[in-house]
Amino acid sequence: MKKSVLSFVIISTISVFALKAQDCVCYSPTNVGAKLEITNYDAQGVVTGSSLQTLIKKEITGNETRITFSSQRIKTNPEKDSVSTYDYYCKAGVFYVDMNKIVEPFKANLNNSMELTFSAIDLQIPGNLKVGDELPKSSVIITITSGKLPIMKYSISMVNRKVAAIETITTSAGSFECYKITYDNKSSMKFEVLHKCADWFAVNVGIIKSETYDEKGVLLNYFLLTKFSN
Numbered sequence: 001m002k003k004s005v006l007s008f009v010i011i012s013t014i015s016v017f018a019l020k021a022q023d024c025v026c027y028s029p030t031n032v033g034a035k036l037e038i039t040n041y042d043a044q045g046v047v048t049g050s051s052l053q054t055l056i057k058k059e060i061t062g063n064e065t066r067i068t069f070s071s072q073r074i075k076t077n078p079e080k081d082s083v084s085t086y087d088y089y090c091k092a093g094v095f096y097v098d099m100n101k102i103v104e105p106f107k108a109n110l111n112n113s114m115e116l117t118f119s120a121i122d123l124q125i126p127g128n129l130k131v132g133d134e135l136p137k138s139s140v141i142i143t144i145t146s147g148k149l150p151i152m153k154y155s156i157s158m159v160n161r162k163v164a165a166i167e168t169i170t171t172s173a174g175s176f177e178c179y180k181i182t183y184d185n186k187s188s189m190k191f192e193v194l195h196k197c198a199d200w201f202a203v204n205v206g207i208i209k210s211e212t213y214d215e216k217g218v219l220l221n222y223f224l225l226t227k228f229s230n
Contacts, residue, residue, distance in 0.1 A: 024065045032057065121136075
């Protein structure tokens with residue numbers, strides 16, 4: 001009898017942890033080995049580049065799920081292809097994009113005399129999205145110094161984020177039901193630049209489509225998910 005009670009407690013505990021993990025709504029693939037090909041286009045629809053993203057690691061700790069991707073830029077000269085890694089994580093029902101991915105290219109270009117510091121608010125996408133929801137802002141501030149003297153300060157912020165619609169987006173990778181999230185992208189180095197943006201996210205897949213416009217609403221560029229395997 002005691003053995004039966006103990007087994008019930010163990011099974012119940014495992015079930016609770018399983019439910020906590022299931023509470024995470026991920027706006028990315030969740031299976032190790034999943035691959036996504038992202039293709040970039042200019043405003044006229046001409047291909048300007050592409051990248052291959054592969055899910056290489058998934059870790060679940062308590063109520064947090066962390067997913068690591070490798071990203072390989074596919075260029076005309078394969079010998080010069082660059083590979084980087086970035087993380088997504090889901091915690092307490094909220095999906096996050098680790099903004100460290102924006103910092104990595106700056107780190108790669110530092111020399112021995114330079115030092116980089118940064119602060120960030122990671123991009124958040126709640127699991128229970130509804131049309132009309134306003135979402136928290138995201139930001140990164142990067143400062144590069146040389147001999148303790150500041151030589152560059154760069155900031156980027158995504159504000160006025162809103163769930164604008166639920167739409168089905170079809171690409172060569174398939175058809176996906178997506179949440180369309182619109183926002184203003186403000187970047188500043190020597191002066192501030194404002195872009196209007198829209199991203200389409202699909203649960204357990206990721207960004208299917210993204211568009212960038214200038215302040216007047218003229219399309220500048222976009223990218224699409226063109227291949228997907230899970």
